Amino acid sequence: MASTNSFAAPQPSSRPVTPASPMMEAQTPFDPPAKLKGRHRLLQGLQRMSSSPSLAKLGRTRSSDKVYQSKQKASISCVSLNSPPSTYSLSPLNSYALSNGFSTAPTTPGSPGSQQSYFETNARFRPLGPNEITSVSVPIDVRTSKPLSTPLPEISEKPFPRRPNFNFWQDMPHELRIYILSFLSPKDVIRASSVSKEFHDMCFDGQLWTSLDCQTYYQQITSDALIKIMLKAGAFVKNLNLRGCVQLRDQWLSLGTRMTNQECRNLEHFSIEGCKIERSSIHFFLLRNPRLLHINMPSMQNINNATMKIIACHCPQLELLNIDWCSQIDSKGLRKVVQSCPNLTDLRASEVRGVDDNDFMLELFQRNTLERLVLQNCDSLTDEALEIMIHGIDPERDVLTDRPLVPPRRLRHLDISRCRSLTDRGVKALAYNVPYLEGFRTCQNTALTDDALEDLLQSVNRLTHLEVEEVEQLTNATLINLSKSKAAKTLEHLSISYCEQVGDIGVLPLLKACTELKSLCLDNTRISDLVLMEASEQVRKRGNTTKRSQRPKKGLELVAFDCANVTWAGVREILQGNGRVMQGRKKSVVQTYGVEDEYGETKELRKVVEIQTLLYPTEIIHLKAFYGWQQTVEEHYKRCVTGRWGAAARLEQKWAEWMVASEEVGVVGHGWSSRRRRRRAREAEYRVRDDEDGAAQEAATGDEGISEGEFVAGRIPRGGRRRARSGGCVVM
Structure with missing residues (x-):
């Protein structure tokens, strides 16, 4: 009876068991056990000690099996406390060896394995032979790791339908x-x-x-x-x-x-x-x-006042009208356009006849919509007409300042260049009445003086462009006045070319005050090298950077050709300022590095190191100087813009050495050309003498073998010995 109970509830071991000897592997489950001796018997006992069927085969007496004979509860020594292994975790070979040839599916009610088993709980145990052990594939649910009741259906792979050819461009929407x-x-x-x-x-x-x-x-x-x-x-x-x-x-x-x-x-x-x-x-x-907004037809000699009438009748939305240099149009046609186009803000009427018409100027005053007015080369423009356009006719005046009490003009750009009839009286009328003025041009008006611009420069706070070229009576007082005004903070472009009375006294304070200056035309003036040095210094103060990869931009366009007091030394100051790389402050940087000690352990050490930073300019000057130096200046500017600071410094140094050498030659002799002629004559003389001696060598005395520096220093290689000559006999 004990043997029956031992087969009823087999308890598999928690550890996989391997055969103890080859004799056990060859033994079938139903063959009687062979008699083993010595070591093999001991190993077999240790192998089967944990299972209940092994207890009966070890020759235990009936007295030791009282627990199974009585109706009392089983002893705990006969039950394995280990949880039964999963049905699917053991291989068929290990299951066979563990159960001694019988199925090891757990059938105990309430155990975890009983709910996962695909065998019936009431099925009888059937011993399996070695030939019946096969691998069975059971479908498992991946999400819950449980076997499925029915196997998954096979998926038939069908080929995808081939996409028919189509015209991509033709099928695209228009x-x-x-x-x-x-x-x-x-x-x-x-x-x-x-x-x-x-x-x-x-x-x-x-x-x-x-x-x-x-x-x-x-x-x-x-x-x-x-x-x-x-x-x-x-x-x-x-x-x-x-x-x-x-x-x-x-x-x-x-x-x-x-x-x-x-x-x-x-x-x-x-x-x-x-x-x-x-x-x-x-x-x-x-x-x-009729929807025209901008009409641009300058220099059209075949349009006249009839064209202006058509514009006035059929283009009421007009905003810009450019009829520069149309000599067939006068103020009568323009008056119709101004009356019929209330949105007109830009009128360019250079060299238009009849601008001195008071009715036309009064119409401009009443409309007060123009923001840009160009009246170049209008000889008919007078001081009275300009006053009517700004003040009107008989305006009310302030008792204290005697200024007209009229609405401010909306003009932002005004060009009255080459209006030869204008004087200081007409330009003074603009003062305190054009607060929004940004650009003002009054070039080649020879009758203007410093008084004309004195009040105007003090009353405009948004001035960015000022051009007063060829105003011969303009002096340094105007520039000093401009440097003290609020317009100096916003000024970007200044042109005082051909103002021959302007010099360093007026330009130097202007450069210090105008920090936003981007273009300065000073050709044909009395400036000297001091202006170039100050310009280089002011542009340098606009900023530096420690990033070498950041390329500088053009900060100032400086035109200084045909200035008698400007020398190559001033040009060199500009070149040095453009390519100057200065040393900044030293930075203290903490560096960490690992050091191994005598025991092989790595320790971190910190060391304070001072690093010298370099400052590169962010803005440079584009200079236009004497045409003989301009090629070198342009090449130096290209190298600075591209960040080649070393190449720019070498070019500046070589050019300075060449200029010094050329000046020395010019002082001692009769100039560079005379020196070249003497060098060529000396070279020809040596050739003739060497040919006569019969020892001339091309490599030593030719043009390719002799450098210019050797001629200058007087060291000329000679191929042979030179014989002494006497100037005696002509025949010999």
Whole structure:
């Protein structure tokens, strides 16, 4: 009965058991155990000690099995306290060896293995033979690590349907194709139109030609292609710039007759500068485009006041009108435009007749919409007309200051250059009445003096551009006054060229006060090297950087050619300032490094090291000097801009040495050219003498073997011995 109980509930060991000897491996589960002796018997006992079936086979007496005979509870010594191993964790070979040939599936109710087993709980145990042990594949749920009740269905792999061939460009929407073509330049779009008919229609689509600007390629486009674009895309064109298109001279009339009612009616910007176009064609475009905002047609000698009348009647939204150098237009036509175009802010009317008309100037005063006014070379502009445009007629004046009490003008840019009838009285009228003025040009007005600009410079706080070229009576007092005004903080461009009374006294304080100065024209003035040195110092103060990779930018454009007091020493100061790399403050940096001690352990040591930083300029000066030095100056500027500081320093040093040597030669002899002539004569003399001696060598006395420095120092290599000569016998 004990043997029956031992097979009823076999308890597998928690550790895998290996066969003890080859004899045990060969023994089948149902063969009677062979009699073992000695060591093999001891190993077999140790192997089977943990299982209950082994107890009966070790020859235990009946007296030791009272627990199994009685109805009492089993002793704990007969039960394994280890949890049963998982059914799927052991290999078939180990399970067979552990259970002595029987199935090891746990069947105890309530055990973890009983819920996972795929055998029935009431099934009888059947011993397995060695030939019946096979590997069984059971589907397992990956998410819960439990076996599935039914195996997974097989997935049949079907080939993907092959995608039929298609035309990518043709199947694309028309809007996307037009958008892709919009990234091409106009020249490339016209080239692409010759690919096919489809491309031809797309390339001449009006959506690609909303802006027809021929300024950059007017010499390369043909008249036929230009007309085709204007005819097919005319309804979409808003910006039409035909500057320089002289090839349309004979086709303007035919172009007007071929256009329908829907073409070129949406223009907003119209420019025909440099075109040879008839007056009727210009009127044709102006009559058909009431939405024009900018009209640019300077130097057109065939337009007159009738054109201005058409603009006044059909272009009420006009903002910019450029009729510079149109001699057939006078103030009567401009008056109609000013009256009919309330949005006009930019009027450029250089060399227009009749500007002294008081009615026209009074109309400008009442409108007060102009922000830019250009009246160059208007000889008819007088002081009275300028006063009416600024003050009006008989304005109310302040009792204390005697200034007119009128609304401030909105002028931001005013150009009254070459208006020879103007004097100090007219320019003084601008003082305290143009607070928004940013740019002011009054060049070649020889009648102006320092009094004309004294009050004006003190009343403008936003001045950025000032040009007073060829104002001969201007002195250093104007520049000193400008340096003390609020405009010095905002001034960026100053041109005082050909002001021969201006010198270092006025320019030096101006350079110190104008920290934002970017362009300074000082040609044909009395400045000296001190101005160049001060300019280099002020630009250097604008900032330095410790980053070598950061390239400097142009901080100041300095024009100083044809100045008699400027020498090469001042130019050298500019070159040295541009390429100067200064030493900054020393930085204390803590460096950590590992050191191994005598026991092989790594310790971190800290050491304070001082590092010398270098300061590189962030802004440099672009100098225009004497034409004989300009090539060297330009090369030095290129090296500084690209960050080649060493190459720039070497070039500056070599150029300075050459200038010193040339000055020394010029003082001792008759100049550099005379020295060159003497060198060539001396070279020819040595050649003749060596040929006579018969010991001349090309390598030693030729042009390629002798350097210029050897001629200067007087060391010339000779190939042979030179015989003494006497000037006695001519025949011999």
